[in-house]
Amino acid sequence: MNKWTFPTQIYAGPDSLIRLTEFNNESILIICDPFLKDSSNLTYVISLMEGKNKISTYTEVVPDPPITHVVKGIQYMEGIKPTIIIAIGGGSCIDMSKGIAYFGRKLKHMDIKSFIAIPTTSGTGSEVTSFAVLTDSETQVKYPLLDDAVLPDEALLTPLFVKTSPPNITAYSGMDVLVHALEAYVATAANNFTDALAQQAIELVFEYLPKCYKPTATDQDRMSMHEASCLAGLSFNKAGVGLVHAMAHQLGGQFHVPHGLANSMLLPYVIAFNCSHNPDVAKKYARLAAKLGFVSHNASEEDKLGSLLKAIIKLQRTLKCPMTLTDFGVDKATSEIKLNLMTDRALEDMCYRFNPYPANHDDIIGLYKNVL
Ligand SMILES: NC(=O)c1ccc[n+]([C@@H]2O[C@H](COP(=O)([O-])OP(=O)(O)OC[C@H]3O[C@@H](n4cnc5c(N)ncnc54)[C@H](O)[C@@H]3O)[C@@H](O)[C@H]2O)c1
Ligand SMILES: [Fe+2]
Structure with a gap:
């Protein structure tokens, strides 16, 4: 017997970011790919939510995310206590954020209402998968972790961010x-x-x-x-x-x-x-x-x-x-x-x-x- 669901809600189209305007009185943690740091695209995303929410951004993301970076991200998150986490970036950023959101919910018992992935590469599909690929820097091994609990709650697909991809x-x-x-x-x-x-x-x-x-x-x-x-x-x-x-x-x-x-x-x-x-x-x-x-x-x-x-x-x-x-x-x-x-x-x-x-x-x- 085959039993399966697509639990992630997908918003697709150039106007999909409008979803972000629906938040009020939330503590929002944006984990974003460093290429977006100081960019007008990031300013635009923040402008959709600021004023009515508390917003923090975290950009300590590297390709093939090491487990140690997930740990650092969890420490940062503890100071923020986010109710919404938004990952904006390539597969590395989304996978690292999956680890952070997962441990925030499971270990730290944080009330994260929604974990949202906004991919900036057309590649991994990580925005809808139960995988998170993390690297053990000491052994140089990449571990694909598989757990439905890492699935993003929502995925926003917009062409806006992929346009800067070299x-x-x-x-x-x-x-x-x-x-x-x-x-x-x-x-x-x-x-x-x-x-x-x-x-x-x-x-x-x-x-x-x-x-x-x-x-x-x-x-x-x-x-x-x-x-x-x-x-x-x-x-x-x-x-x-x-x-x-x-x-x-x-x-x-x-x-x-x-x-x-x-x-x-x-x-x-x-x-x-x-x-x-x-x-x-x-x-x-x-x-x-x-x-x-x-x-x-x-x-x-x-x-x-x-x-x-x-x-x-x-x-x-x-x-x-x-x-x-x-x-x-x-x-x-x-x-x-x-x-x-x-x-x-x-x-x-x-x-x-x-x-x-x-x-x-x-x-x-x-x-x-x-x-x-
Ligand atoms: N979770 C999954 O289901 C899954 C599936 C396949 C691969 N992966 C993992 O995802 C990672 C690869 O992800 P990826 O291929 O998206 O690359 P990536 O996230 O590692 O990004 C590669 C580089 O591109 C930059 N970048 C990303 N988007 C950009 C944009 N729009 N404009 C300019 N620069 C941009 C990043 O800053 C980075 O330097 C690997 O670790 C891989 O193992 C995960
Ligand atoms: Fe892949």
């Missing part, structure tokens, strides 16, 4: 959306509902990500990618992701490869690997390639899979994504030393469990070797 961040976070949807599509917990969400997200990414990468991107293009990100988040939150994510977390932990870029590097190899070991996966991806119009419905399964891989690689090239760790600036000798360690940790990563084929140690070493 091309490389648009590219990498956009590739993360594609990987969420393509992995969810064949993950062990996938079903017809999650497939529908994933398929729509994939279609939107292929159409709108190249447009968002260009300086001519319109608000409509940005909004479509933002919705793709949210759809993919809703899909993988139920279906799971897979080996690409389990392996990519190690590239992020060891070499600080941006999350979406690490996923992008591994994606074609893991798809080919999963297809060659699980005929149902091959069939499903082949059907998808034809549905997306990459190839005729009458083509062979092999041609259909080839067309999907070709479309992915074309997109990576359009977005100027480095294809290997060497391209990213990590020399081969350095990455080779970490191969065994990364493989052991990928096998322990919770995303591995949702991969449609149980890759073994040697398989994963072989897959990593493609991207050194």
Whole structure:
């Protein structure tokens, strides 16, 4: 039996920030990405609530948020006693805020009426997921924590903040959306509902990500990618992701490869690997390639899979994504030393469990070797 809900209330559209004008007499903590510090966008957000609420802002956010930053945020929050928490930023900011809101509610018994996420990247889908990815700085391990209690109560999707995203961040976070949807599509917990969400997200990414990468991107293009990100988040939150994510977390932990870029590097190899070991996966991806119009419905399964891989690689090239760790600036000798360690940790990563084929140690070493 499948039982699931979408508990996060989603407000989508250029006017979604109007929701913030509804608060009165609240203590509001805005946890925001440092790129917004002193910006007119942040001033605008504050102007929607100030006068009738007490507002504090906290900007101690870094990419791949370490657990120690969550602890510092909790200490800051204790002095504020917020009744509303608003996270505005990329996945790192939202994940860190999830940790802060979670501990505020569970450990400190704070009466936080609403935890609101406003994503500024079209990437992680974190605004609607039960995941928070935190890093142990001492061991360099990224831990995806899974608990419905970290789900934001509300998500506001507006193109306003994503507009300042530089091309490389648009590219990498956009590739993360594609990987969420393509992995969810064949993950062990996938079903017809999650497939529908994933398929729509994939279609939107292929159409709108190249447009968002260009300086001519319109608000409509940005909004479509933002919705793709949210759809993919809703899909993988139920279906799971897979080996690409389990392996990519190690590239992020060891070499600080941006999350979406690490996923992008591994994606074609893991798809080919999963297809060659699980005929149902091959069939499903082949059907998808034809549905997306990459190839005729009458083509062979092999041609259909080839067309999907070709479309992915074309997109990576359009977005100027480095294809290997060497391209990213990590020399081969350095990455080779970490191969065994990364493989052991990928096998322990919770995303591995949702991969449609149980890759073994040697398989994963072989897959990593493609991207050194
Ligand atoms: N919780 C989940 O469900 C989930 C899913 C996938 C990934 N993640 C995690 O999320 C993190 C990655 O998040 P991300 O890809 O959104 O990147 P990010 O949040 O790490 O941001 C990357 C950089 O972009 C900047 N930035 C963000 N938005 C910007 C904008 N609009 N304009 C200018 N600069 C901007 C940030 O300040 C930062 O320097 C990783 O830690 C990853 O593991 C979480
Ligand atoms: Fe991801």
